[in-house]
Amino acid sequence: MNKKSYAKVNVFLKISDKRDSYHELVSRFVRVHSLYDTISFVKSSRKAFDIIGDFSCNMESNTVYKAYNLLKEFAGVEEFFKSHSVEIEKNIPEFAGLGGGSSNAATFLIMTNKYCNLNLSKDELCKIAVKIGADVPFFVYEYDSANVTGIGEIVERFDEEILNIDTITPNIKCNTGEIFKVFRENFYKQISKNEAEKLLKMKSVEILYNLNIKEANDLYEPAISVYPELKEYTKKDWFFSGSGSSFFKVNNVK
Ligand SMILES: C[C@@](CO)(OP(=O)(O)O)[C@H](O)COP(=O)(O)OP(=O)(O)OC[C@H]1O[C@@H](n2ccc(N)nc2=O)[C@H](O)[C@@H]1O
């Protein structure tokens, strides 16, 4: 009972509006095939829910624990996790803009749905996923590439070739909330409907061929202003994922 929990990158990320203290985005999310954690359900005699793995957060703030809390009311779930521990082999760096925590939560939802025979559809799982975090629905659908809008709850599969992606994660822990705050205060702009529609139709390789790092990600400039050390990692053909700190390169782009 194990499953890969992939990282993602944002090929582009543009802000389209504000929603209360949040921001609505227009983004292309792509799974990184070469970077994943592995989640296993292993037999255990602990008689209580537990997660084994290397995390910087405590149990209460672990996204997998949040996912468990949302599923435990379903018949059989609590019983199952009295005799199984969740083991997570972490490879995806945290605070990296690669969605590791969100991916783990989604993989846990998918595995629990399967092994506890909950028979929930992807759409039903997605309703649970949004309660955990903005990026979780993308990972629930298991698409290689998708257009993601709203705060992350609208996920539409995008049909394109599988991308061969390299990532670099500087040892800088980017605070997503702080970067959005600086974006709102000093860099605020909204993508127009026309421009958004154009990007949402373009293949990822075309987008990366045509845009530079600043144009592709509205959070890049605010991130650099909060963490100037990030600038050292800015190189030709490399792009910025989410609110950082990871940079990525797509080898399919010629
Ligand atoms: C920017 C993105 C793009 O993929 O990626 P990451 O850099 O985290 O991977 C995500 O949407 C990030 O989502 P997530 O990491 O779940 O953010 P949260 O913990 O929910 O939000 C932290 C804080 O960031 C701000 N926030 C977050 C998402 C959003 N669409 N608008 C916001 O303004 C809010 O102030 C919020 O309190």
Ligand SMILES: Nc1ncnc2c1ncn2[C@@H]1O[C@H](COP(=O)(O)OP(=O)(O)O)[C@@H](O)[C@H]1O
């Ligand atoms: N299962 C998990 N894996 C990684 N980080 C987690 C997990 N659960 C909670 N977190 C917390 O989520 C935050 C980072 O989220 P993560 O998804 O790894 O990165 P990012 O949001 O930068 O893409 C950190 O505060 C981290 O401690």
